[in-house]
Amino acid sequence: MIAIEHVGKRFQARGRTVVALDDVSLEVEAGAFVAFVGPSGCGKSTLLNMIAGIDSPTTGSIRHDGRAVAGVNRHVGYMTQTDSLLPWRTAEANVTLPLELHGMDRTAARARASELLETVNLAGFARAFPIELSGGMRKRVALAQLLAYDPGTLLMDEPFGALDAQLKLVMQQELANIRDRTGKTVAFVTHDLAEAIALADKVIVFSGRPGRIKAMRDIDLPRPRDMFTVRFERRFQELYEELWSMLAPEIRKGEAL
Numbered sequence: 001m002i003a004i005e006h007v008g009k010r011f012q013a014r015g016r017t018v019v020a021l022d023d024v025s026l027e028v029e030a031g032a033f034v035a036f037v038g039p040s041g042c043g044k045s046t047l048l049n050m051i052a053g054i055d056s057p058t059t060g061s062i063r064h065d066g067r068a069v070a071g072v073n074r075h076v077g078y079m080t081q082t083d084s085l086l087p088w089r090t091a092e093a094n095v096t097l098p099l100e101l102h103g104m105d106r107t108a109a110r111a112r113a114s115e116l117l118e119t120v121n122l123a124g125f126a127r128a129f130p131i132e133l134s135g136g137m138r139k140r141v142a143l144a145q146l147l148a149y150d151p152g153t154l155l156m157d158e159p160f161g162a163l164d165a166q167l168k169l170v171m172q173q174e175l176a177n178i179r180d181r182t183g184k185t186v187a188f189v190t191h192d193l194a195e196a197i198a199l200a201d202k203v204i205v206f207s208g209r210p211g212r213i214k215a216m217r218d219i220d221l222p223r224p225r226d227m228f229t230v231r232f233e234r235r236f237q238e239l240y241e242e243l244w245s246m247l248a249p250e251i252r253k254g255e256a257l
């Protein structure tokens with residue numbers, strides 16, 4: 001479980017103070033899929049960075065599975081907002097990288113990587129370099145890399161943001177299936193409210209900066225969910241309208257700045 005208690009984050013840069021987050025408290029239960037939405041700059045990536053332990057709160061505290069997060073959190077897999085595949089490594093070698101860093105021997109790491117590339121439907125592309133892959137295929141490699149050392153918790157920052165609408169659905173379905181199969185805890189940041197509702201058990205709406213929790217909504221759509229059709233369900237539309245009425249004013253405020 002991830003327990004975020006009264007977390008605030010303030011950045012000091014070039015004589016300017018930016019309050020990114022203010023008094024954020026929430027719990028992500030073990031096995032839950034929680035999606036975060038909110039206007040640009042409201043501190044979503046900052047929050048994931050702090051759960052991953054690569055940044056720390058100015059006030060408040062974060063606990064993960066009962067331990068205070070202090071320093072890099074090795075119990076999470078983190079897919080950051082920018083694609084982090086190494087261009088000089090093949091798809092397979094990118095997937096084995098976190099395993100090598102965890103001290104797994106090369107043969108075992110390669111066996112695991114080929115299993116994972118199969119899971120994300122890239123079995124034939126182990127030897128390809130990132131530049132030889134489409135945007136969607138690169139995201140699949142990043143997904144395989146994220147799953148490589150089998151962390152119990154996944155942090156994903158707008159993982160499908162740059163994909164076209166159709167490919168996005170395919171990737172969402174793959175993530176939903178992997179998650180249903182493995183029961184991993186997921187903290188997922190997105191700008192796409194429909195994506196948040198389709199995937200999550202709970203959606204959290206942030207206000208504009210400083211980011212505060214404006215709404216938390218349990219998503220009571222049954223599982224497994226079909227990403228290609230779930231958005232046509234009446235319940236989905238009700239949830240969408242309710243959450244959009246919370247999110248839209250925050251986005252509008254941002255436009256006025």
Ligand SMILES: Nc1ncnc2c1ncn2[C@@H]1O[C@H](COP(=O)(O)OP(=O)(O)OP(=O)(O)O)[C@@H](O)[C@H]1O
Pocket residue numbers: 011012013018019020038039040041042043044045046047081209
């Ligand atoms: N290392 C840093 N130094 C100074 N300011 C920072 C730093 N990281 C983030 N910020 C500021 O904190 C605020 C929140 O940034 P963050 O990246 O968390 O927003 P976000 O919600 O992820 O936005 P987006 O949706 O555009 O990705 C922004 O105003 C940003 O400029």
Ligand SMILES: [Mg+2]
Pocket residue numbers: 044045046081157
């Ligand atoms: Mg961000």
